[in-house]
Amino acid sequence: MSQDIIFHQLFERETSSYTYLLGDPKTKEAIIIDPVVEMVDRDLKLIDELGLKLKYVLDTHVHADHVTGSGEIRKRRQGVQVCLSSTYQTPCPDVHLNDGQELEFGSIKVKAFSTPGHTEGCMSYLIGNKIFTGDALLNRGCGRTDFQGGSANKLFESVRGKLFELPEETVVYPAHDYKGLSKSSIEIEKKFNPRLNLDIQKEEFINIMDNLNLPDPKKIHEAVPANMLCGMPSKSEHMDTQFVHGVPTVSASEVSKKLGHLKVIDVRTKEEFNNELGHVPASLLATLGDELDVALEQVDKSEEVVFVCRSGMRSANATIMALEKGFSKVYNMEGGMIRWNELNLSVEKDMGGS
Numbered sequence: 001m002s003q004d005i006i007f008h009q010l011f012e013r014e015t016s017s018y019t020y021l022l023g024d025p026k027t028k029e030a031i032i033i034d035p036v037v038e039m040v041d042r043d044l045k046l047i048d049e050l051g052l053k054l055k056y057v058l059d060t061h062v063h064a065d066h067v068t069g070s071g072e073i074r075k076r077r078q079g080v081q082v083c084l085s086s087t088y089q090t091p092c093p094d095v096h097l098n099d100g101q102e103l104e105f106g107s108i109k110v111k112a113f114s115t116p117g118h119t120e121g122c123m124s125y126l127i128g129n130k131i132f133t134g135d136a137l138l139n140r141g142c143g144r145t146d147f148q149g150g151s152a153n154k155l156f157e158s159v160r161g162k163l164f165e166l167p168e169e170t171v172v173y174p175a176h177d178y179k180g181l182s183k184s185s186i187e188i189e190k191k192f193n194p195r196l197n198l199d200i201q202k203e204e205f206i207n208i209m210d211n212l213n214l215p216d217p218k219k220i221h222e223a224v225p226a227n228m229l230c231g232m233p234s235k236s237e238h239m240d241t242q243f244v245h246g247v248p249t250v251s252a253s254e255v256s257k258k259l260g261h262l263k264v265i266d267v268r269t270k271e272e273f274n275n276e277l278g279h280v281p282a283s284l285l286a287t288l289g290d291e292l293d294v295a296l297e298q299v300d301k302s303e304e305v306v307f308v309c310r311s312g313m314r315s316a317n318a319t320i321m322a323l324e325k326g327f328s329k330v331y332n333m334e335g336g337m338i339r340w341n342e343l344n345l346s347v348e349k350d351m352g353g354s
C-alpha cells in the first residue's frame with residue numbers, strides 16, 4: 001500500500017517542474033528525483049523536517065529547461081550519490097545507470113528503465129506502483145524530440161513498447177505538468193493521450209512531433225552544459241571565469257597570461273588558422289566537427305582546455321560539445337582571434353596546425 005512509503009510531489013513554478021521526494025518510513029532512507037537548483041533550500045528543509053536521510057539524487061535526464069539541483073544537494077549532504085543514465089558521457093554522476101538496474105533505499109526498490117526519445121539518455125524510474133517518467137510521458141502529452149539526440153521514433157517505442165507494458169493501474173508522475181494535472185495512470189494515457197493513445201500509429205506520431213515547431217527553452221544554453229556537470233559547471237583554477245549563457249568563458253587577456261599552462265585548441269579551418277588574424281602561439285588546430293571529435297580523444301580530461309575561433313561563437317559550441325563528452329575544465333575564449341588582435345597579443349602565422 002502507498003502508506004508504506006513517504007511520498008511528496010514538489011513543484012517549481014517558473015518551468016512547471018516536478019520534483020519527487022520518496023522515503024522509507026522505517027529506515028528513513030530517501031531519494032529525490034529531478035530536483036531544481038533554485039529549490040534546493042526548500043527540498044533540504046523538507047528532508048530535515050521529515051527526519052529523512054537522503055541516499056540518492058536521481059535525474060531522469062539532462063534537462064534543457066532548468067538547472068538540476070543534484071550537484072548542489074550532493075555538495076550539501078555528505079554521502080549522497082547522484083544517479084544519471086550511463087548514456088551521457090559525463091563523469092559527474094556517482095552512479096551511471098543502465099537499463100533494468102535497481103537501486104534501494106531502505107527496503108524500497110527503484111528500477112531504472114531506459115526510455116529514450118525525448119533525449120537519448122532518458123530514464124524512467126519504477127517504484128512500487130509509481131512510474132516517474134521524466135519527459136518521456138507527460139500527463140496527456142510527451143516531451144519534445146527535436147534536440148539532445150531526441151527521436152520521435154525512439155520515443156514511440158519507449159512509451160508504447162515499455163511504459164504501456166506496465167500494469168494499467170501504475171500511476172504516472174511526469175517531470176513537468178503544464179495543465180495542472182499532477183498525475184495520471186498508464187490506463188488513462190493509453191486512452192486519452194492525444195499523441196500516444198493506442199489508436200495512434202507510429203507514422204502519425206512522428207508526423208505530430210515533426211511539426212511542433214517549438215521555440216528553444218529559455219534556459220537551454222545555460223541548462224544543458226550545466227546539467228552535464230550535475231548543475232555545477234566549474235570555474236578555472238587559474239583564470240577568471242564567467243558563465244556566458246551557461247558556457248564557462250575566459251577573456252583573451254586571461255588566456256595570454258596563462259599560455260604554456262593551458263591547452264589552446266583553435267576550432268577554425270586551416271585557412272583561417274593562417275590568415276591575417278593568425279593564431280594563438282602553440283595552439284593546436286582542430287576544426288569544429290569530426291576533426292575536433294578525434295582530437296579530443298587524445299586530450300587528458302584533467303587538463304584545462306581553452307577553445308578559440310574567430311569571434312567566440314564556434315568555440316562556444318566546441319566548449320558545449322566538450323562538456324557533453326565529459327570534459328569539465330573547458331572554456332571558451334571570448335571574442336576569439338578578433339579580440340586577441342585588438343589587444344595586440346602575439347600571434348603566429350603560416351606555421352603549425354597541419
Ligand SMILES: [Fe+2]
Nearest residue numbers: 063064135143
Ligand atoms: Fe526535458
